[in-house]
Amino acid sequence: MKLYNTLTRSVEEIQPLHTPKVTMYTCGPTVYDYPHVGNWFTFIRYDVLVRTLAAVGLQPEWVMNITDVGHLVSDADEGEDKLEKGARREGKSAWDVAKFYGDYFVAGLSRVNISQPTHLPKATDHIQEQIDLVKQLEEKGFTYQISDGVYYDTAKFPRYADFARLDLDEQQAGARVEHNPEKRNATDFALWKFSPQGSQRDMEWDSPWGKGFPGWHLECSAMGMKYLGETMDIHAGGIDHLPVHHTNEIAQSEAVTGKPLSRHWMHTNHITVNGEKISKSLGNGITLEDIEQKGFSLTAFRLHVLESHYRSQSKFSWESLEAASNRLRDYQALADLRFQVVTADRQLTELDYEQYKQDIQAALSDDLNTPEALRIVSLIANERHDSIHHTEYDAFMEFLQYLDDVLGLKLLESSDITDDQKKLIARRQTARDNKDWAASDKIRGELSKQGLSVRDTAHGTIWYRS
RNA sequence: GGCGCCAUGGCGGAGUGGUUACGCAGAGGUCUGCAAAACCUUGUACACCGGUUCGAAUCCGGUUGGUGCCUCCA
Numbered sequence: 001m002k003l004y005n006t007l008t009r010s011v012e013e014i015q016p017l018h019t020p021k022v023t024m025y026t027c028g029p030t031v032y033d034y035p036h037v038g039n040w041f042t043f044i045r046y047d048v049l050v051r052t053l054a055a056v057g058l059q060p061e062w063v064m065n066i067t068d069v070g071h072l073v074s075d076a077d078e079g080e081d082k083l084e085k086g087a088r089r090e091g092k093s094a095w096d097v098a099k100f101y102g103d104y105f106v107a108g109l110s111r112v113n114i115s116q117p118t119h120l121p122k123a124t125d126h127i128q129e130q131i132d133l134v135k136q137l138e139e140k141g142f143t144y145q146i147s148d149g150v151y152y153d154t155a156k157f158p159r160y161a162d163f164a165r166l167d168l169d170e171q172q173a174g175a176r177v178e179h180n181p182e183k184r185n186a187t188d189f190a191l192w193k194f195s196p197q198g199s200q201r202d203m204e205w206d207s208p209w210g211k212g213f214p215g216w217h218l219e220c221s222a223m224g225m226k227y228l229g230e231t232m233d234i235h236a237g238g239i240d241h242l243p244v245h246h247t248n249e250i251a252q253s254e255a256v257t258g259k260p261l262s263r264h265w266m267h268t269n270h271i272t273v274n275g276e277k278i279s280k281s282l283g284n285g286i287t288l289e290d291i292e293q294k295g296f297s298l299t300a301f302r303l304h305v306l307e308s309h310y311r312s313q314s315k316f317s318w319e320s321l322e323a324a325s326n327r328l329r330d331y332q333a334l335a336d337l338r339f340q341v342v343t344a345d346r347q348l349t350e351l352d353y354e355q356y357k358q359d360i361q362a363a364l365s366d367d368l369n370t371p372e373a374l375r376i377v378s379l380i381a382n383e384r385h386d387s388i389h390h391t392e393y394d395a396f397m398e399f400l401q402y403l404d405d406v407l408g409l410k411l412l413e414s415s416d417i418t419d420d421q422k423k424l425i426a427r428r429q430t431a432r433d434n435k436d437w438a439a440s441d442k443i444r445g446e447l448s449k450q451g452l453s454v455r456d457t458a459h460g461t462i463w464y465r466s
Numbered sequence: 467g468g469c470g471c472c473a474u475g476g477c478g479g480a481g482u483g484g485u486u487a488c489g490c491a492g493a494g495g496u497c498u499g500c501a502a503a504a505c506c507u508u509g510u511a512c513a514c515c516g517g518u519u520c521g522a523a524u525c526c527g528g529u530u531g532g533u534g535c536c537u538c539c540a
Contacts, residue, residue, distance in 0.1 A: 040540085217537095244535095277533080307478070307480095308478080312479085313471070313533070313534075319478075324478090326489085371480045371487090371489090374488075375480075378488060385504070
């Protein structure tokens, strides 16, 4: 299994520390609002990685955090985090907001068929671990305290700029966010923020340094190391996390342990809608509900995600979602052939499903080349559209199961048509044998109303869902 | 201002130094009771300008355009 590693900027073989177990941490959502399609792109891509790891015989232990506190907003209203802001917007407490959107997110995972992570830890459930981490950093001399919080001194970590290959001197020039002038270095970041004086936050905790809340980089280090140990095999996140969040995670984790936080770093690229990044102000934050309201299935959306490579900046549009939806219908028709097995004397050319499976596995194992994997599936859908011969039934079923395991397109979730529908199809066949075209066409109309189309092939009538 | 990334046929989107990616959509045809499907044919795809090479869409340089990040963000 090869995967691009941001550490070395090259595609590398994944070699877990304790094969067959492979530990993986992915940066999850901040639960202050509905996730948009871009977020789901990323989460689905994590899922493809997990599924592929499992398919090549590894046993993934997957941690995805839920950030329910601590991210500062970019606006001038300093000291307030997104949860608090969301709470004020909705007239609820920050705790209520976090609960609502956290639950929504977890439910959404199964809606787009993302595997259940081994752990879904929340930042607010790990305050003590985060405080402990700050204490250790303090003992090792990496921290200093100013008026609004305890900060990490990035100058004490010489490798700070290496991971993201930052040019610290140059990039300060155009930074658009104002820094607290008390900070020693522009890149220094808060480990613990104090509650603003005279105001009560919904979310605040006591600490050795005063009442407040953890800085937002802290949770991933604390929870990652708690569940996966000091060095994990894979750490993944959105590409936006590379220069700041992950850079800071490495700084604060490795300063304490002296060991690499992760052996492999994966970054998923962002998508654009109408050529622009997704953002609230542009009003292009499409949600799963929007997709369903337009009549598309979330499985079609999932297929759309797989149609591009995770490292390229892909586009989302309703046109391409429709293309994916049509493509999925073809795949579904392929899967439905398992209900329409023929035992005709005439032998079909048997397909080498094992070979196809290996080809797909090879594509996915090569830095998650999902477009190539789908190319192969389409190849088979084009090849095997007439019938499945009973002699290849087992191999076919095994192949479909493999596809579902690795791509998660729910091809085996469809059920057979009803007995009544089967009788209709049989009656139509009889009518056709008698050249009673009027009766035959009438039955075809009835089936059509039930969402079934029929094709008359050399191997009999094949139905498919329209 | 700094650091990146990308430019592929109507749309989406892979890939490769010389061979049809693929998907969706379109056109013509064969077949079929009619359909549908399938099959065949078809659009002369790789931003522009140079360079390297026997040969580049694929490597190098430049130009143009787009886009992302620079402590909110998947």
